[in-house]
Amino acid sequence: MMIIRQFQPSDEKAVIELWRRCNLLRPQNDPHKDIARKLKMRPDLFLVGLLDEKIIASVMAGYDGHRGWLYYLGVDSAFQRRGYAREIIEHAENLLRQSGCCKINLQVRTSNKDVIEFYRRVGYVADDVLSMGKRLEHDSPQPPLA
Numbered sequence: 264m265m266i267i268r269q270f271q272p273s274d275e276k277a278v279i280e281l282w283r284r285c286n287l288l289r290p291q292n293d294p295h296k297d298i299a300r301k302l303k304m305r306p307d308l309f310l311v312g313l314l315d316e317k318i319i320a321s322v323m324a325g326y327d328g329h330r331g332w333l334y335y336l337g338v339d340s341a342f343q344r345r346g347y348a349r350e351i352i353e354h355a356e357n358l359l360r361q362s363g364c365c366k367i368n369l370q371v372r373t374s375n376k377d378v379i380e381f382y383r384r385v386g387y388v389a390d391d392v393l394s395m396g397k398r399l400e401h402d403s404p405q406p407p408l409a
Contacts (some may be wrong), residue, residue, distance in 0.1 A: 265309060265312045265314055265319070265320065265347050265350060265351075265364040266312070266313045267310055267311070267312050267313075267315075267320075267350065267351055267354045268310070268311060268313070269306065269307055269309065269310060269311075269319055270298075270302075270309040270310065270311050270321070272302075274311055274318060274352070275298055276316040277317075278294075278298070278311060278318060278321050279288065279294045279295070279298075279380075280303050281319070281320075281321055281337050281339060282294060282321070282337055284337075284339060284340065285337035285338070285339070285340070287335055287337050291398070291402060292377075292402055293402035296402055297323075297335075297378075299355075301325075302397055304325070304355065305324075305325065305326065307357070307358065308323070308324035308325060308326065308352060308355065308358055309321075309322075309323050310323075310324070310351055310355055310358075311325070312338075312347055312350070312351045314342065316354075319338060319339040319341075319342045319347065320337065320338045320339070320342070320347050320348065320351045321335055321336070321337050321351070322334075322335065322336045322337075322351050322352060322355050323335040324355040324358065324359055324367075326359055326362050326364050330364070330366050330367070330368050330369050331356075331359040331362075331365060331366065331367040331368070332357060332367065332369060333368075333369040334369070335350065336348060336351070336352065336369075338351075346372070348381065349385050352385060367387075368390075369382065369387065370394055
C-alpha cells in the first residue's frame with residue numbers, strides 16, 4: 264500500500280531523481296528552485312507517495328483561491344499502471360476541495376499522448392483554451408544529474 268504524505272526537505276534529492284526518471288525535467292526549470300518556490304506557498308499541497316519508504320510518486324498542487332493546478336505528477340516507471348497516479352491525484356484533489364477549490368487545471372504537452380489518455384481516464388477533459396505563459400525569472404540550465 265502506498266503511503267502519501269507531505270513533501271519534506273530531506274526528500275528533495277529523491278524527488279528530483281524521480282522527476283528525471285519520469286522525464287519531467289526541462290532545461291529552463293531548475294528543479295531545486297521549483298521546490299524552494301513551492302515550499303513558500305502551500306507546502307501542504309506538495310505530496311509524495313512511498314512504498315517501503317522509497318519515494319515512487321509525487322504531485323505538486325496549487326490553489327490561488329479561484330482554480331487549482333496540478334504539476335510534476337510522476338510515478339516511477341517500475342510502479343506505473345498500478346493505480347498509484349490515480350491515488351496521489353485523488354489525495355491532491357481532496358486537499359484542494361477542502362480548500363474550497365471548484366476546478367482543477369493542468370497542462371500536458373500535446374505530444375504526450377499516453378499521459379493525456381491517463382488524465383481522460385481519471386476524469387479530466389480538454390478545455391477549449393489556449394495556454395500562454397510569460398517567464399518572470401529565467402532559471403539557468405542545469406547540468407544533468409549524475
